[in-house]
Structure formats: structure tokens, C-alpha cells
Amino acid sequence: MTTTAKRTPRPYRDSWGKRTMNAFRAHWQIYIIILLPILWYAIFAYRPMIGLTLAFKKYMPRRGVMGSPWIGLTNFENVFIDQDFMRSIWRTLSINLLRLVFVFPVPIILALLLNEMKAKRYKSTLQTIMTFPNFLSWVIVSSILTNVLAMDGLVNSLLRAIGLSEVNFLGSEQLFQPMLYITDIWKSSGWSMIVYLAAISGIDQDQYEAAEIDGANHFQKLVRITFPNLMPTIVVMFILATGNLMSAGFDQIFNLSNSATKNVAEILDMYIYRITFQSAPDYGLSTAISLMRSVVNMVLLLLADRGAKLMGGSGLFA
Amino acid sequence: MKKLLSVLLLVTMLASLAAVPALADDHMTISWTSVIEQDEGTDYTQDAIYKTIAEKFNVDFDIRPLTWGNWTTNVNLYINGMTLPDATNWFFNYTDYNKYVEQELFYKLPSDWKTRWPGAAAVYEKTGLSGVLEDENGDIFCFPVAIYFNNKPVDRMPTHxxxxxxxxxxxxxxxxxxxxxxxxxxxxxxxxxxxxxxxxxxxxxxxxxxxxxxxxxxxxxxxxxxxxxxxxxxxxxxxxxxxxxxxxxxxxxxxxxxxxxxxxxxxxxxxxxxxxxxxxxxxxxxxxxxxxxxxxxxxxxxxxxxxxxxxxxxxxxxxxxxxxxxxxxxxxxEATNYFGALVFNPDIDEAKFARIMDVIEYSLTPEGQDLIFLGIKGTDFEKAEDGTYTMLHEYNTSDLYPSNRFFCTLASRADDFSIVNPSYLAKATAKQKEQYEEKGSLIKDSxxxxxxxxxxxxxxxxxxxxxxxxxxxxxxxxxxxxxxxxxxxxxxxxxxxxxxxxxxxxxxxxx
Incomplete structure (x- = not known):
């Protein structure tokens, strides 16, 4: 027995071009609005990427980026001759991984604590005080710290006054990294906290009311309602921070480091700065290093995104 | 006879016209980097030293101020970004010099520059680079900034x-x-x-x-x-x-x-x-x-x-x-007798380069040095036939004439004139000279x-x-x-x- 399947006729569809034109006609205002950011990205974000080819070229200014001769992977080979390069990579990763451990949670904790405050005026005053340091540049912060933490500065004077021995804060390799985290927390936590406060304010209040009816106390509401609702924001911020592991902290470390701490302070960006601007510039070499840094950052970001999804959370990309 | 005289007069006139730098006919603006101690709001282009030089050569200077902190970085960026000003004091380094010359990033000095600007050529001879900087064709692509050229205190200089x-x-x-x-x-x-x-x-x-x-x-x-x-x-x-x-x-x-x-x-x-x-x-x-x-x-x-x-x-x-x-x-x-070198934008025209060299040539003459370091003759100082100076006041030249800070490192360092600068404390100029001499006497093979x-x-x-x-x-x-x-x-x-x-x-x- 043979059966003949009835073929339903395919509905008539316009061509892609026609559909696009129709969509454009219907929503032309939106397309015009979006055109500007697209142009901005094309000109300022994507066009300069042509310069990345310098990583595989011997840069000759007279010939320009496109005309400079290709030299294959020579720049990458040269990068690995200098021991300082690999050390700066590990140092960057170590400093920024520990930054994730010590600095990243602080704004979350601060947001949760501030959210529990009932006195609104006091809450907003505190928020302002905590946000203010973010507007100071690292140049100013480092000047303040140099004066406060110097051997003859305020802190050491206090230590001496109470009979304790002075501490070499500014020249100690052991204290350098803790100082980075403490100053980072002081300067940026208040600002970073705003994102979490905004996320908290978006939590449906019905959940709290239902919990109250069920007799939940403050801590239970915090753990069972606020924190879970905050998790998607935390995950996104964590993924973004992970994607920045190889490039964060130049301003801070550049201004806070000195000759005494250079062995624990030269992160990758400072290494690039040194070989590019403090000696004979080799733009091919610098671009090769920057490209490697960007690739590693991208890989880390994708890994963090994947990890977040595997743990049941949401990632950056759908 | 009248005809002969008229012809002679005409020839003389034409010859004298030719002798006047033809370049000075048209006004030019020359961009020139300078590491100068800047005072906020100070105009370096209004005082008498600036005006004298600007009028003499029919130029204006577009001064690009730099600091010691950003000097090397910025000049490297100018060179590699192809945005070199007309004249720039570059931190001379032979490895890079070769690289940049090969890529035609510096202006080549004309082959007859030594005869056209003999004063500048004489100073170049004293930098220690003469004869070693020239390529196989005898060409050079920079003008080393001399430290000492008239008043070198010792032959081989240690650090100061x-x-x-x-x-x-x-x-x-x-x-x-x-x-x-x-x-x-x-x-x-x-x-x-x-x-x-x-x-x-x-x-x-x-x-x-x-x-x-x-x-x-x-x-x-x-x-x-x-x-x-x-x-x-x-x-x-x-x-x-x-x-x-x-x-x-x-x-x-x-x-x-x-x-x-x-x-x-x-x-x-x-x-x-x-x-x-x-x-x-x-x-x-x-x-x-x-x-x-x-x-x-x-x-x-x-x-x-x-x-x-x-x-x-x-x-x-x-x-x-x-x-x-x-x-x-x-x-x-051993200290080199040059501190960086003037390099020129590779695309400047010959006339502008010639005008720049005219300014350099003048700045290295005794008259130019007197103007830059002491001010206006008759107003700030007098100079006797035997070369003895008399200062007419006790003010610093740089306080009276801010442009002194630009011109004093234009094409040579101030160290040379400071050995004999009559406006300086005699004790200070003597110290500068004595320390070189004494150090020289205490150097063995060191x-x-x-x-x-x-x-x-x-x-x-x-x-x-x-x-x-x-x-x-x-x-x-x-x-x-x-x-x-x-x-x-x-x-x-x-x-x-x-x-x-x-x-x-x-x-x-x-x-």
C-alpha cells in the first residue's frame, strides 16, 4: 500500500531583502537611532583593530600599518626572551585573582548591609560618603597615601606614639599587595555597590511581604530573598571582572609602586608601558603583547560565562 | 663712465639682494619642541629677545613645550606617528637613528650644509660625532645639540x-x-x-x-x-x-x-x-x-x-x-659633548629648513649667544672691544625675557655660555669650571x-x-x-x- 503524503503548499514569503525593507519602513526611526552607535563602534572600535596586524609585522611608520612588512611570529618569539614578560603575566593574574577574592565581594556585602538600614537620611549620607572616593584619581590617592603611610607620616607617628615600632608601608614587598586591595576597596567599593543596590531595589516587594507573613526574620529574608535575587547581577559582574583579569589595575599600581616594590608590582600593562615608552619603542612587540593579553582576557571571559551557565546561572551570552 | 658706474651699481645691488637670504622674504611659522620650565600664563613670544630673532628671520615660533618627564615619550610618538614638528630635540640614540633614517623619518641635511652654515658646522665638529655620524654618502640626518663649543672646560668630560x-x-x-x-x-x-x-x-x-x-x-x-x-x-x-x-x-x-x-x-x-x-x-x-x-x-x-x-x-x-x-x-x-640632536620633519620644504638653519647659525654666533643669554645690548649689557662685559642691571635674563628659556636650548645647551656668563654669580661660574678640572685631575683609568x-x-x-x-x-x-x-x-x-x-x-x- 502506498500512501501519498499531502504536501501542504509553503506559505508565500517575501524575500529577505524585501522583508528588511519592510521592517525598515515600519520602524525607520529605531534604525536611524541605532545607526549612530553602530557607526561609532565601526569607526572607533573595529577600524582600529586593523592595527592588531602590527603584531605580525615590523612596523615602519613611513609605510604605515598596512604597508609594513609581515614578519610572521617573530614578535611573539621575541616576547618570550625577556623573563620579565612571563613574570609580569603571572603577577597580573595573581594580583587580579586575589582582587576577585578580596575586593569583589565587598560591594555586595556593603549593598546588603546598606539595604537593611532603615534610617533613610543616614543611609543616603553613608552611601554618598562611600561613593565619594571613586571620584578621586589614583594620582591623588597615591599622594595622600604616600604622605599618610610614609615613615614620618601620620600612621607611623601614631604607631610610635603608642610605643610600637614603625612599619615601612611604602617600600615593603610583603605589604604591597594587601595595600592594593585595601585602597581598591576604599576607593571603588562604594561606587560598585550602586549596581547591587539598584538590583536590590528592583526585587519584587511582595516576596518580602509574603516572607514577613510567614514569620521570616531579617537574616532569613536576606539569605532567602535578597541574595538569590541578586545572584544574576553578581554573576554578570563576576564574568565581566574575570574578563578583565589581565588588564585591571594599571592606574592604581603605576601610581602606588616605586623602585622598592617593582618586583611585586610590574604587571603586564606596566611592562608594556616600560618597553613601549621608556626605551626605544617597538610597536610590533607591544602590539603582540597586547594582542596576547586581549586573547587571554577573552578566553577567561568565555570560561567564566560557561562556568556560570554550567552552575545553573545565566551568562552574558544567550 | 656714467654707464659703467650704473652697470656696476646695478650689479652690486643685485649681488647684495642675492646675499640677503631670499628665504626671509616670506614669513614662516616654525614649530619647534622645547623642554622648558613653563609658567602658567606666560607668553614666550612677546619679549624683546623673541621679537629680535623673529623679526631678523621673518619667522614665528610655534613652541611645542615638553617636560623632562614626557620628553622622550612624546618625541618617540611624534616620530613614529609621523607628526614630527619642523624641528625637535630628539634623545639621540644611534640604534634608533639608523632605523629612522632607513625609514626616511628624518630630513636629510643638504650635502652643502657645512659651507652654507659654517658656524653650525664648526659647532658640529666639536660634538665628537663629526665623521662618525655620516653615512656612506657623507649625509647626516640630524644636528647634534652641542654642550660645549666655545668654552669647553676639559678635553674629556666626566659627569657634572x-x-x-x-x-x-x-x-x-x-x-x-x-x-x-x-x-x-x-x-x-x-x-x-x-x-x-x-x-x-x-x-x-x-x-x-x-x-x-x-x-x-x-x-x-x-x-x-x-x-x-x-x-x-x-x-x-x-x-x-x-x-x-x-x-x-x-x-x-x-x-x-x-x-x-x-x-x-x-x-x-x-x-x-x-x-x-x-x-x-x-x-x-x-x-x-x-x-x-x-x-x-x-x-x-x-x-x-x-x-x-x-x-x-x-x-x-x-x-x-x-x-x-x-x-x-x-x-x-665620559660625558658626550652633545645632548640629543635636532631632527627635522622629513616633509618640510627646503626653504623652511634653510630658515631653521639660519636661526641655528645665528644662535651659535657670539652675537646670538649674547642676545639669548644676556638680553639686549645697550639695555641689559655692554660689551667692550676686548670682549669684556658690563651688566647694566642685576635681573635674571629669564625673568626679564621669558623666551630665553626657549632659545637657550634651541640648538646648543646653556652649559657653554654659563662658564663665562657675566650675569651669573662669579663664584658659581668658577665652581662649574673648577669641578671639571679637579675631577679630570683625579681620574686615572676610571x-x-x-x-x-x-x-x-x-x-x-x-x-x-x-x-x-x-x-x-x-x-x-x-x-x-x-x-x-x-x-x-x-x-x-x-x-x-x-x-x-x-x-x-x-x-x-x-x-
């Missing part, structure tokens, strides 16, 4: 760094008049006595204070002549090239400074100091007894004035000296020679070595203050750098 100190305090603790130089041991002894006596009577008194770069250049480099970049790779008695920082003398130099630092004779946090803070501590805050700075007359006058402002009498409280080893031998790398063979060696390995050399000062400072055993730390540092150094040594030894 000096220790500036509180004369009264040193005499108080030593019980004898200050000397023009001390040995390392004497310096340590004086510092110990100063620390104990604390003549300033302040809680935090430091006998010796200098910011990192100056401390290393002063104390470490004056212990051994092969520790600084350009002099670190040198040809030894065995005919082979060596790397000075790995020599035992470098360790000894570092140990000397480390011992002083650990004993509290040097400011404990010298590595956090910025330029100028060290001199302020001695001349203004009175909480330090000595620091390193350049031994030029201008510096001596600057510190003299600072002491006067802070209520001291510099005759009693300011002195300068240098430090020798314990055998009384002065160590120093002057790190300029090895043009190495200076002019260009390779990728040498370019990469530049990154290490740029960090010498910081690395030495780090070794001085680093915890643990200095020898172990120093050996580890040397071993670490050898991967970058060895290829250059191999290249040099294979030559």
Missing part, C-alpha cells in the same frame, strides 16, 4: 654631578673647612657625625637625601664607570666585550650605598621622592644635609637663592663637592670611555636590551633596599638579565 651640602653643618661636625672632594669613607664618616649631631634639631633628620635617579647616578655611578646604560657594555683589557653590571665593582658600589641606607644615613624612603623634593629638604625645610644635582653654575645660583629665601647666608651655608673612591680616584662615564663601536652598533638584540637599560636605575635602587642577602639578590638579577645581554655581547665580540 655634584653633592650640594650644608657647609656650616659639615664644618661644625668635622671641625675643618669643607673640601672640594671627599672619599667614600670620609662621606660616610661625615654623614655619621651629622646624624649623631642632628644640627637641624628636627625629629626626622637625614644626612643624605636624593631622589632615586639622582642617588643612583650620584653614588652608584661614581663608584664604578661601567654601570650606566651606553657604558655598561665595554671592551675589557682582554679585548672582549663585558657587561659592567655583572662586575664585582657593581656589587661593591651597591653594597656601599646599601650600607649607608641601612645605617640610616640616606633618607629611608628615597624611592618615593620626586625630583626637587630632595633639594627642598636641604635648602628650604633644613631637615637634610646634602643631595646630588648637576654641577652647573645655574644650579649653584638656584640653590643659593633658595637658601637666601629661607633666611640663610649661602656664603656660610652652601658648598658643593664630589666623591671619589678611597684611593682618591674619581670614577665616571673614565668610562665613549665606545662609538658600541654606541653605533644597531641590532634587534640591542633594541631589546634598551628595555633593560631603561630600568637600571630602578633595578639598582631595588637591590639596595631589597630584603635578604645583597650578593644573592644581585647575582640572581644578573643571571636573569643575561638572556637579553648575551646576544649583544656576542654581536660585539663577533665584530
Amino acid at each position: 654631578l655634584q653633592v650640594y651640602a650644608r657647609k656650616d653643618w659639615i664644618e661644625q661636625v668635622t671641625g675643618e673647612p669643607v673640601k672640594t672632594h671627599y672619599t667614600k669613607s670620609e662621606l660616610v664618616d661625615i654623614c655619621r657625625k651629622l646624624k649623631e649631631a642632628n644640627p637641624a634639631g628636627v625629629e626626622n633628620f637625614y644626612p643624605f637625601t636624593s631622589y632615586t635617579s639622582m642617588l643612583i647616578q650620584g653614588l652608584v655611578y661614581s663608584c664604578y664607570e661601567h654601570v650606566s646604560s651606553n657604558y655598561d657594555i665595554y671592551k675589557g683589557a682582554d679585548g672582549q666585550y663585558h657587561w659592567g653590571p655583572a662586575d664585582e665593582q657593581t656589587y661593591e658600589a651597591l653594597k656601599f650605598v646599601r650600607d649607608m641606607w641601612k645605617e640610616g644615613l640616606i633618607a629611608p624612603e628615597f624611592y618615593t621622592m620626586n625630583q626637587g623634593e630632595d633639594e627642598d629638604l636641604m635648602t628650604i625645610a633644613h631637615s637634610s644635609a646634602m643631595f646630588y644635582a648637576g654641577g652647573l653654575a645655574a644650579n649653584y645660583i638656584l640653590f643659593t637663592n633658595e637658601q637666601i629665601s629661607s633666611g640663610l647666608n649661602p656664603d656660610e651655608s652652601l658648598c658643593s663637592f664630589f666623591v671619589t673612591d678611597d684611593e682618591g680616584v674619581y670614577h665616571s662615564a 673614565l668610562g670611555e665613549i665606545d662609538f663601536n658600541y654606541f653605533f652598533h644597531a641590532s634587534d638584540a640591542k633594541t631589546r636590551l634598551g628595555a633593560i637599560q631603561a630600568a637600571y636605575v630602578d633595578d639598582y635602587a631595588n637591590l639596595i633596599v631589597k630584603e635578604g642577602d645583597l650578593r644573592a639578590n644581585w647575582e640572581a638579577w644578573c643571571a636573569d638579565k643575561m638572556a637579553m645581554v648575551q646576544p649583544v655581547l656576542d654581536e660585539m665580540n663577533a665584530k
Whole structure:
């Protein structure tokens, strides 16, 4: 027995071009609005990427980026001759991984604590005080710290006054990294906290009311309602921070480091700065290093995104 | 006869017209970088010195001010970004020079430049680069900025760094008049006595204070002549090239400074100091007894004035000296007689280049030097037939004429004229000259020679070595203050750098 399947006729569809034109006609205002950011990205974000080819070229200014001769992977080979390069990579990763451990949670904790405050005026005053340091540049912060933490500065004077021995804060390799985290927390936590406060304010209040009816106390509401609702924001911020592991902290470390701490302070960006601007510039070499840094950052970001999804959370990309 | 006279007159007229630089017919604006001490709101283009030069050559200068902090970085960016101003003082480096010339990034001086601008050519001859800078065709692509060209104090110049100190305090603790130089041991002894006596009577008194770069250049480099970049790779008695920082003398130099630092004779946090803070501590805050700075007359006058402002009498409280080893031998790398080189935008037209050279030529003449450094003849100074100057007031030229700061380093350094500058304190100019002569007499085989063979060696390995050399000062400072055993730390540092150094040594030894 043979059966003949009835073929339903395919509905008539316009061509892609026609559909696009129709969509454009219907929503032309939106397309015009979006055109500007697209142009901005094309000109300022994507066009300069042509310069990345310098990583595989011997840069000759007279010939320009496109005309400079290709030299294959020579720049990458040269990068690995200098021991300082690999050390700066590990140092960057170590400093920024520990930054994730010590600095990243602080704004979350601060947001949760501030959210529990009932006195609104006091809450907003505190928020302002905590946000203010973010507007100071690292140049100013480092000047303040140099004066406060110097051997003859305020802190050491206090230590001496109470009979304790002075501490070499500014020249100690052991204290350098803790100082980075403490100053980072002081300067940026208040600002970073705003994102979490905004996320908290978006939590449906019905959940709290239902919990109250069920007799939940403050801590239970915090753990069972606020924190879970905050998790998607935390995950996104964590993924973004992970994607920045190889490039964060130049301003801070550049201004806070000195000759005494250079062995624990030269992160990758400072290494690039040194070989590019403090000696004979080799733009091919610098671009090769920057490209490697960007690739590693991208890989880390994708890994963090994947990890977040595997743990049941949401990632950056759908 | 009348016809003949008319023809002669016409010929003379035409000849004189030809003699006047044809270039001066059209007005030009010349962009020129300058590392100058800027005062906010000061216009450098309004005073009489500027106007005299601008009118004489029918030009205006578009001054591109730089600071010592951004000079090398910005000029490198100008060159590599193809945005070089018409004239720029570039930190001359032969490896890069070759690279940039090969890529046509610098203007080529015309082959007849020496005959067209003989004054400039004569100064070029005195820089030490004449004959070595020219390529196989005899062409050069820069004009080295000479340090000394009329008043060179000694044939082979050591560094001009000096220790500036509180004369009264040193005499108080030593019980004898200050000397023009001390040995390392004497310096340590004086510092110990100063620390104990604390003549300033302040809680935090430091006998010796200098910011990192100056401390290393002063104390470490004056212990051994092969520790600084350009002099670190040198040809030894065995005919082979060596790397000075790995020599035992470098360790000894570092140990000397480390011992002083650990004993509290040097400011404990010298590595956090910025330029100028060290001199302020001695001349203004009175909480330090000595620091390193350049031994030029201008510096001596600057510190003299600072002491006067802070209520001291510099005759009693300011002195300068240098430090020798314990055998009384002065160590120093030989100073080049040029400080950078003027390079020109490769795309400027011939007429503009000629105008620039006219300005350079004039600035190097006695008349030009007088105008730049002393001001207007008849208003600021008089000059007798025998060359003797009479100053007509006591004001500083740079205070009366801000453009002095631009012109005084236009095509040569101010060091040369400062040896004879009649507007300067006679004591200061004498000191500048004497320190060179005295250092010269105390140099045995301890002057790190300029090895043009190495200076002019260009390779990728040498370019990469530049990154290490740029960090010498910081690395030495780090070794001085680093915890643990200095020898172990120093050996580890040397071993670490050898991967970058060895290829250059191999290249040099294979030559």
C-alpha cells in the first residue's frame, strides 16, 4: 500500500531583502537611532583593530600599518626572551585573582548591609560618603597615601606614639599587595555597590511581604530573598571582572609602586608601558603583547560565562 | 663712465639682494619642541629677545613645550606617528637613528650644509660625532645639540654631578673647612657625625637625601664607570666585550650605598621622592644635609637663592663637592659633548629648513649667544672691544625675557655660555669650571670611555636590551633596599638579565 503524503503548499514569503525593507519602513526611526552607535563602534572600535596586524609585522611608520612588512611570529618569539614578560603575566593574574577574592565581594556585602538600614537620611549620607572616593584619581590617592603611610607620616607617628615600632608601608614587598586591595576597596567599593543596590531595589516587594507573613526574620529574608535575587547581577559582574583579569589595575599600581616594590608590582600593562615608552619603542612587540593579553582576557571571559551557565546561572551570552 | 658706474651699481645691488637670504622674504611659522620650565600664563613670544630673532628671520615660533618627564615619550610618538614638528630635540640614540633614517623619518641635511652654515658646522665638529655620524654618502640626518663649543672646560668630560651640602653643618661636625672632594669613607664618616649631631634639631633628620635617579647616578655611578646604560657594555683589557653590571665593582658600589641606607644615613624612603623634593629638604625645610644635582653654575645660583629665601647666608651655608673612591680616584662615564640632536620633519620644504638653519647659525654666533643669554645690548649689557662685559642691571635674563628659556636650548645647551656668563654669580661660574678640572685631575683609568663601536652598533638584540637599560636605575635602587642577602639578590638579577645581554655581547665580540 502506498500512501501519498499531502504536501501542504509553503506559505508565500517575501524575500529577505524585501522583508528588511519592510521592517525598515515600519520602524525607520529605531534604525536611524541605532545607526549612530553602530557607526561609532565601526569607526572607533573595529577600524582600529586593523592595527592588531602590527603584531605580525615590523612596523615602519613611513609605510604605515598596512604597508609594513609581515614578519610572521617573530614578535611573539621575541616576547618570550625577556623573563620579565612571563613574570609580569603571572603577577597580573595573581594580583587580579586575589582582587576577585578580596575586593569583589565587598560591594555586595556593603549593598546588603546598606539595604537593611532603615534610617533613610543616614543611609543616603553613608552611601554618598562611600561613593565619594571613586571620584578621586589614583594620582591623588597615591599622594595622600604616600604622605599618610610614609615613615614620618601620620600612621607611623601614631604607631610610635603608642610605643610600637614603625612599619615601612611604602617600600615593603610583603605589604604591597594587601595595600592594593585595601585602597581598591576604599576607593571603588562604594561606587560598585550602586549596581547591587539598584538590583536590590528592583526585587519584587511582595516576596518580602509574603516572607514577613510567614514569620521570616531579617537574616532569613536576606539569605532567602535578597541574595538569590541578586545572584544574576553578581554573576554578570563576576564574568565581566574575570574578563578583565589581565588588564585591571594599571592606574592604581603605576601610581602606588616605586623602585622598592617593582618586583611585586610590574604587571603586564606596566611592562608594556616600560618597553613601549621608556626605551626605544617597538610597536610590533607591544602590539603582540597586547594582542596576547586581549586573547587571554577573552578566553577567561568565555570560561567564566560557561562556568556560570554550567552552575545553573545565566551568562552574558544567550 | 656714467654707464659703467650704473652697470656696476646695478650689479652690486643685485649681488647684495642675492646675499640677503631670499628665504626671509616670506614669513614662516616654525614649530619647534622645547623642554622648558613653563609658567602658567606666560607668553614666550612677546619679549624683546623673541621679537629680535623673529623679526631678523621673518619667522614665528610655534613652541611645542615638553617636560623632562614626557620628553622622550612624546618625541618617540611624534616620530613614529609621523607628526614630527619642523624641528625637535630628539634623545639621540644611534640604534634608533639608523632605523629612522632607513625609514626616511628624518630630513636629510643638504650635502652643502657645512659651507652654507659654517658656524653650525664648526659647532658640529666639536660634538665628537663629526665623521662618525655620516653615512656612506657623507649625509647626516640630524644636528647634534652641542654642550660645549666655545668654552669647553676639559678635553674629556666626566659627569657634572655634584653633592650640594650644608657647609656650616659639615664644618661644625668635622671641625675643618669643607673640601672640594671627599672619599667614600670620609662621606660616610661625615654623614655619621651629622646624624649623631642632628644640627637641624628636627625629629626626622637625614644626612643624605636624593631622589632615586639622582642617588643612583650620584653614588652608584661614581663608584664604578661601567654601570650606566651606553657604558655598561665595554671592551675589557682582554679585548672582549663585558657587561659592567655583572662586575664585582657593581656589587661593591651597591653594597656601599646599601650600607649607608641601612645605617640610616640616606633618607629611608628615597624611592618615593620626586625630583626637587630632595633639594627642598636641604635648602628650604633644613631637615637634610646634602643631595646630588648637576654641577652647573645655574644650579649653584638656584640653590643659593633658595637658601637666601629661607633666611640663610649661602656664603656660610652652601658648598658643593664630589666623591671619589678611597684611593682618591674619581670614577665616571665620559660625558658626550652633545645632548640629543635636532631632527627635522622629513616633509618640510627646503626653504623652511634653510630658515631653521639660519636661526641655528645665528644662535651659535657670539652675537646670538649674547642676545639669548644676556638680553639686549645697550639695555641689559655692554660689551667692550676686548670682549669684556658690563651688566647694566642685576635681573635674571629669564625673568626679564621669558623666551630665553626657549632659545637657550634651541640648538646648543646653556652649559657653554654659563662658564663665562657675566650675569651669573662669579663664584658659581668658577665652581662649574673648577669641578671639571679637579675631577679630570683625579681620574686615572676610571673614565668610562665613549665606545662609538658600541654606541653605533644597531641590532634587534640591542633594541631589546634598551628595555633593560631603561630600568637600571630602578633595578639598582631595588637591590639596595631589597630584603635578604645583597650578593644573592644581585647575582640572581644578573643571571636573569643575561638572556637579553648575551646576544649583544656576542654581536660585539663577533665584530
